[in-house]
Amino acid sequence: MINVIQYLEQNPSLVGLLKEQKASLIGISPVEQKAILEAFSGEMIAESDVWN
Numbered sequence: 001m002i003n004v005i006q007y008l009e010q011n012p013s014l015v016g017l018l019k020e021q022k023a024s025l026i027g028i029s030p031v032e033q034k035a036i037l038e039a040f041s042g043e044m045i046a047e048s049d050v051w052n
Contacts, residue, residue, distance in 0.1 A: 004028060015040045
């Protein structure tokens with residue numbers, strides 16, 4: 001699982017494709033995929049200009 005998260009950190013465009021359901025994570029359950037996407041959404045919100 002950590003390898004998947006590291007890969008997504010290095011390839012943020014893939015996160016967008018996952019959210020649009022144009023890509024999927026093979027071997028990752030739907031619950032795990034939802035948790036990963038929620039975590040990345042939280043990171044993006046925390047890094048927005050509102051908090052800086």
